Amino acid sequence: MDWSLMFNNLLFPLLTLMIASNAGANPQLPGGEYSVDAKGIQAFSLPVKNLTPKELTSFMVGNSLFRSNWVTNGASVDKLQGLGPTFNARSCSGCHMNDGRSAPNNTSGPAGVGVLFRISTAKGEPHAVYGDQIQPQGILTVKGEGEPYIDYQEKFYQYNDGEKYSLLHPSYSIRNVNYGELGEVLISPRVAPIVIGLGLLENIPQKDLLKNADPEDKNNDGISGRPNWIIEGKTKRIGRFGHKANRPSLRAQNSGAFLGDMGITSSLHRDQNCSKEQADCTSAMELKRLEINDEDLERMIFYTAMLAVPKRRMVNVQKITQGEKIFEQINCIGCHVASFTTGPSVQKQLSKQKIFPYTDLLLHDMGEELADHRPDQLASGTEWRTPPLWGVGLIKVVNNHERLMHDGRARNINEAILWHGGEAKKSQQQYIQLTKDERLALISFIESL
Numbered sequence: 001m002d003w004s005l006m007f008n009n010l011l012f013p014l015l016t017l018m019i020a021s022n023a024g025a026n027p028q029l030p031g032g033e034y035s036v037d038a039k040g041i042q043a044f045s046l047p048v049k050n051l052t053p054k055e056l057t058s059f060m061v062g063n064s065l066f067r068s069n070w071v072t073n074g075a076s077v078d079k080l081q082g083l084g085p086t087f088n089a090r091s092c093s094g095c096h097m098n099d100g101r102s103a104p105n106n107t108s109g110p111a112g113v114g115v116l117f118r119i120s121t122a123k124g125e126p127h128a129v130y131g132d133q134i135q136p137q138g139i140l141t142v143k144g145e146g147e148p149y150i151d152y153q154e155k156f157y158q159y160n161d162g163e164k165y166s167l168l169h170p171s172y173s174i175r176n177v178n179y180g181e182l183g184e185v186l187i188s189p190r191v192a193p194i195v196i197g198l199g200l201l202e203n204i205p206q207k208d209l210l211k212n213a214d215p216e217d218k219n220n221d222g223i224s225g226r227p228n229w230i231i232e233g234k235t236k237r238i239g240r241f242g243h244k245a246n247r248p249s250l251r252a253q254n255s256g257a258f259l260g261d262m263g264i265t266s267s268l269h270r271d272q273n274c275s276k277e278q279a280d281c282t283s284a285m286e287l288k289r290l291e292i293n294d295e296d297l298e299r300m301i302f303y304t305a306m307l308a309v310p311k312r313r314m315v316n317v318q319k320i321t322q323g324e325k326i327f328e329q330i331n332c333i334g335c336h337v338a339s340f341t342t343g344p345s346v347q348k349q350l351s352k353q354k355i356f357p358y359t360d361l362l363l364h365d366m367g368e369e370l371a372d373h374r375p376d377q378l379a380s381g382t383e384w385r386t387p388p389l390w391g392v393g394l395i396k397v398v399n400n401h402e403r404l405m406h407d408g409r410a411r412n413i414n415e416a417i418l419w420h421g422g423e424a425k426k427s428q429q430q431y432i433q434l435t436k437d438e439r440l441a442l443i444s445f446i447e448s449l
Helices: 003-015 053-067 198-202 206-210 250-262 279-283 294-305 318-329 392-399 413-418 422-432 436-448
Strands: 115-120 147-158 164-175 186-191 229-232 235-238 363-365 383-385
Touching: 053 294, 115 147, 115 164, 164 186, 164 413, 198 250, 198 294, 206 235, 250 294, 318 436, 363 422, 392 436, 413 422, 413 436
Parallel strands: none
Antiparallel strands: 115 186, 147 164, 229 235, 363 383
16 A cells, blocks of 8 residues: 555545644633534544544554455455454544444334444343344355344433423344354444544543542442443453443554454454354354454554544533533533543643543443443443543534444434433433423533533
């Protein structure tokens, strides 16, 4: 691959979109002083400001690895070999289009490439044949494992002021399996989230995250967030990434996604997902080499760490100011914690930055209606990680949809709020009691983040 040509074609158009911003703790700069001014389709794809030429090269190589389709072993290319044998997508951007968010299909039927299904037995263990994730696609000589399906049922409700609304209630199944019956399994659908600001989230000091944990709800506010502790190597660390906070680092997140989503082995995940019952899969495995080397994996990690957070928009508009007050009054801030200061880092763009991600990165019980009943490390079947809200108002621009929640069931921000249950039920009920103007103000505030 001609990296220099790629550098010229991709880097400079991106850099022309970047505008300098003022340093300091400023809610208008949610990613700290290296936030970028970006509003269009590339809003999630810009590097943080002031990377060195060498760092920019690493970023752009990572960008190419993220966006390029991987091919099967033996193809007539030098890089990007090793797809499959079974997989969900051919590239990272196949789900994270424009570094943004995927969505399920809008109607009942096949779930679509933007949704993956985690599975387990009733005891929370990987399935003996299909493992812990369904890969619906296979390379030329290999059958995919099965077809994820969604069935929607629309139900109607009303706000306290009498205005009606509806929610899509999904149910999930796996059809047309190719390697024997599934039996009874727990299904946990997941959509790919936006990728901005991950290096900043990784660099929040663990002690600061723990300050918001209250697993026994000692302050009696109904919110009892707790960390998902993960063992990485010989160290116990807080999970920060994934809908269940089951990955403690970008290294774990990237390498795990390479294997689970594309069947790409690395030094962290050397074995393919094929079980002995999947004869065509096992016969197609490449056993002699790792399919992404450590150097390219590090470039991918650097890329995902250094994607910039866009500046906020229309911050001083009266409706947004009103919406922020409502956000605090109904205690959305109890889980969507506004700000943190990152710890020291050799990477200045990540070091000691005042950021405004609106998350605590902790697990919360979100109620029965959102439950997948599938444990994930320490996360229970009703718990989910609080997702960051920065950039949420740009998803429609970048990805041409507004689907939210872990499985994309909510068709917009309004529905996402209405789906909140469990620890967030009180806030959801207060939202239902707001006037229409107050609801619109709150949504405008969230869209500005």
